[in-house]
Amino acid sequence: MASSYNMKITLCLRILGCFLLLLTVSTDKVVKGMQEFSKPVGGNVTFHCPVNKTKKLEFVYFQKGNDFVNGYHSSKDLSEHKPWNNTKCENFTFYMYYLELSQSGVYKCIIMYDGTYKETLEYNLTVTVSYSKPSFTTECNNRKDVKSCQVTCKSQDGFPSKKFEIVSAQNGNNNGGMVTSRNDSLFNLTTKLFSSTVTVEFNCSKKEVKFVCSVAGVTSDTISICTPPSDLHIIIISGILALGLLLAVAVFLIILRRRRSGANRPATEAEQYIILNQKEKP
Ligand SMILES: *[C@@H]1O[C@H](CO)[C@@H](O)[C@H](O)[C@H]1NC(C)=O
Ligand SMILES: *[C@@H]1O[C@H](CO)[C@@H](O)[C@H](O)[C@H]1NC(C)=O
Numbered sequence: 001m002a003s004s005y006n007m008k009i010t011l012c013l014r015i016l017g018c019f020l021l022l023l024t025v026s027t028d029k030v031v032k033g034m035q036e037f038s039k040p041v042g043g044n045v046t047f048h049c050p051v052n053k054t055k056k057l058e059f060v061y062f063q064k065g066n067d068f069v070n071g072y073h074s075s076k077d078l079s080e081h082k083p084w085n086n087t088k089c090e091n092f093t094f095y096m097y098y099l100e101l102s103q104s105g106v107y108k109c110i111i112m113y114d115g116t117y118k119e120t121l122e123y124n125l126t127v128t129v130s131y132s133k134p135s136f137t138t139e140c141n142n143r144k145d146v147k148s149c150q151v152t153c154k155s156q157d158g159f160p161s162k163k164f165e166i167v168s169a170q171n172g173n174n175n176g177g178m179v180t181s182r183n184d185s186l187f188n189l190t191t192k193l194f195s196s197t198v199t200v201e202f203n204c205s206k207k208e209v210k211f212v213c214s215v216a217g218v219t220s221d222t223i224s225i226c227t228p229p230s231d232l233h234i235i236i237i238s239g240i241l242a243l244g245l246l247l248a249v250a251v252f253l254i255i256l257r258r259r260r261s262g263a264n265r266p267a268t269e270a271e272q273y274i275i276l277n278q279k280e281k282p
């Protein structure tokens with residue numbers, strides 16, 4: 001069995017183009033589960049291929065799906081296979097630099113020992129773009145004495161698609177009668193990025209709600225909704241009212257005093273002169 005397989009491979013190698021076929025043969029042994037990698041766009045990633053150095057190694061290929069990315073071969077020059085120019089292969093370790101969004105995907109490290117024994121390792125690379133800090137819009141209504149508020153959190157230009165989580169919506173012990181009415185992630189064809197939106201509704205009780213939302217690890221500011229007129233407000237308002245009353249009383253008293261003094265005061269010189277003049281005319 002093994003020797004006939006070896007013969008087939010030897011034959012195969014003689015045929016032009018078979019080498020490429022070898023690159024893309026379905027692999028027979030997947031070692032370990034898929035390893036997950038998440039890296040920001042423009043960043044770097046390193047994949048280690050666990051080559052057993054006590055065995056005779058034929059090649060180590062690094063592929064994205066079935067596309068050759070980079071590799072090592074014990075007897076062949078692989079440069080004709082055009083290794084990706086943002087990669088490096090050293091000591092069976094693959095380095096990728098300046099990651100692009102399109103480089104997300106499943107990568108494989110294929111290790112061939114002695115032409116017969118093959119191992120494959122898989123890596124799931126997700127190239128990420130940070131979402132913008134979430135912004136809010138709030139809208140409150142009073143319907144039949146029940147105040148209800150609607151809060152929308154929105155964040156843009158992220159990758160991959162993520163939905164919002166509500167970090168905080170405290171209102172005493174319960175969730176403030178919170179109901180999620182929308183929880184979307186939309187793809188923008190122009191930017192090739194996602195925007196995420198969540199809308200939640202509250203029936204406001206007597207307590208205010210501290211609200212925080214978060215998408216892909218990016219957290220919003222804290223806002224207060226359903227804010228009832230606070231004690232401080234009441235103090236300020238009654239303070240203003242008291243001051244206003246005091247002012248009104250003061251003005252009233254001043255006017256009263258002016259009127260009284262006006263009635264008792266003797267005529268001025270000018271007034272006396274006019275009076276005298278009028279008396280002398282006829
Ligand atoms: C990625 O690697 C390049 C080249 O080694 C280096 O200049 C750059 O700072 C690295 N970027 C990050 C985010 O580590
Ligand atoms: C490496 O290969 C040798 C010889 O085949 C084997 O005895 C050993 O267990 C292997 N080591 C690992 C870490 O797989």
Ligand SMILES: *[C@@H]1O[C@H](CO)[C@@H](O)[C@H](O)[C@H]1NC(C)=O
Binds near residue numbers: 085086
């Ligand atoms: C690498 O290759 C891509 C196309 O595959 C090309 O757009 C880019 O300019 C190349 N970069 C360098 C540094 O050669």
Ligand SMILES: *[C@@H]1O[C@H](CO)[C@@H](O)[C@H](O)[C@H]1NC(C)=O
Binds near residue numbers: 091
């Ligand atoms: C190659 O990697 C092995 C472990 O995988 C390490 O022990 C060795 O020092 C590395 N050699 C070089 C030249 O980096």
Ligand SMILES: *[C@@H]1O[C@H](CO)[C@@H](O)[C@H](O)[C@H]1NC(C)=O
Binds near residue numbers: 034106124125126160
């Ligand atoms: C790779 O990771 C992404 C993001 O976590 C996930 O959506 C995708 O299903 C994974 N792919 C595979 C083949 O596991």
Ligand SMILES: *[C@@H]1O[C@H](CO)[C@@H](O)[C@H](O)[C@H]1NC(C)=O
Binds near residue numbers: 166180198
């Ligand atoms: C939005 O949906 C995601 C997944 O569908 C879920 O994990 C998340 O909790 C939801 N968020 C809200 C606020 O309902």
Ligand SMILES: *[C@@H]1O[C@H](CO)[C@@H](O)[C@H](O)[C@H]1NC(C)=O
Binds near residue numbers: 146148178179202
């Ligand atoms: C808010 O209260 C109204 C009437 O009291 C009720 O119909 C509605 O379902 C409540 N909404 C939430 C989000 O609890």
Ligand SMILES: *[C@@H]1O[C@H](CO)[C@@H](O)[C@H](O)[C@H]1NC(C)=O
Binds near residue numbers: 191
């Ligand atoms: C997609 O993004 C562009 C650039 O930010 C913006 O002008 C456009 O309105 C967006 N399209 C949608 C459907 O949101």
